[in-house]
Amino acid sequence: MQFHIGGEMAAGTSIGIIGPGRMGIGIATAVLAAGKSYSIRLFDAKPREKNREYDALNKAERQIRANLSLLHAEGRLLRPADDLLEALQLSRSIEEELGGCDIVFEAVPEQLRLKKELLQRIDPFVDERTLLASTTSTIDLKAFEDSVSRPQNMLNTHWLNPAFIIPLVEVAVGDQTARSVIDRMTAFLSDLGKIPVVLQSSPGFIVPRIQAAAMNEAVRIIEEGVASAEEIDTAVKAGFGFRLAVLGLVEFIDLGGVDILYYADRFLQNALSRDRFSPPESVVEKMEKGEVGPRAKRGYYDYEGIDIDNLFTDRYRGFLELLRCVERSERLSFKGGIGKEG
Known part of the structure; x- marks a missing residue:
């Protein structure tokens, strides 16, 4: 809407x-x-x-x-x-x-x-x-x-x-x-x-709904002994969150490829035996139509008339600008944790 x-x-x-x-x-x-x-x-x-x-x-x-x-x-x-x-x-x-x-x-x-x-x-x-x-x-x-x-x-x-x-x-x-x-x-x-x-209006709106899913998954990773809280936070700050500061989440799906999300969902659903990883209906539909992202001219966004190479180059420049900002900062860090010495 x-x-x-x-x-x-x-x-x-x-x-x-x-x-x-x-x-x-x-x-x-x-x-x-x-x-x-x-x-x-x-x-x-x-x-x-x-x-x-x-x-x-x-x-x-x-x-x-x-x-x-x-x-x-x-x-x-x-x-x-x-x-x-x-x-x-x-x-x-x-x-x-x-x-x-x-x-x-x-x-x-x-x-x-x-x-x-x-x-x-x-x-x-x-x-x-x-x-x-x-x-x-x-x-x-x-x-x-x-x-x-x-x-x-x-x-x-x-x-x-x-x-x-x-x-x-x-x-x-x-x-x-x-x-x-x-x-x-x-x-x-x-x-x-x-x-x-x-x-x-819908329960959870946009950000809290996405946050809740990600936060719950982070806690499950701790509970399963896969990684510590500090390791998870480092991974989010230096990887997942870093990308989302430049790309929107839906844009990230497109640029990475709707097909990549589809196959990742299928694998995780089977490997972890969790229905929460089952691909959403529209992901399945886009796979069937071949609408998997920029190279196909359509994903969740319409890329008709968009110079795809320039689009990627622009996003890469955004990543590099953000990287410079973190590297030059005295307060920003990719390291997880609260700075408490053990």
Whole structure:
């Protein structure tokens, strides 16, 4: 399914973020770091001990300040943290202060019950044109639609941690989500310098679903005694992940060859006796049609009119540029592990 990304977001937009945890802190940092004319209200909806009601919010503000200071030290900000923090307001008064927000991000823990209860609580106080976004990383939008009175204004925005650094934000929409809502949200995210990818809402979206499969396989490799955690991480950083920093995963299938994936799937399915390695239906279909990649002019992408040699050369240059970046860096390494001396 194809989605148009566009629209406009007015200057002076007010952003509400409910939840002073890691995700709420990351989103607040990202909005402030953009240096735009957005104002931010960071809400804490959780009951707290008497005289400690603002402890979590104050802790969140300190972390936001630290994040902004890091970005400033790394040359990513034109203004110091204190200047940017003037646009941040801390609040526990959802009922009184949420109404003026143009966009509201729900960023409470990844539990369906908690998220639905919060959406039901805030629904009466959200303005008619307010964009309402859950930051869930896995839950389908359909699970929330009965908790709000205007499902056409709701979507999921999955920010990847650290949210103030990772460019991608997955924007998952439902059948009821209004076109104007999608346009306004993607315009806002683009204005922050993010890369929004719009998709039809489905459990796990894109990245968490692919990640879960890869992570589970890594754990199985440890459990089977095939390799250690450090060895797996080295293999991912120096090989699998290195390639995916230049190639998209689907492009990698094509350039490597759909037939290679097919035969690898068949072998692993038989050797490991695991149906999870059985080739997907479309891989089998493409094998039957001979649509195995660039040399066949079609794989999952259409290569008609594409100079294949130039395409490969361009990707090789990308690999070499990335390799130089790692080699010159004091912080980047292909070695797995956490740097703990044994």
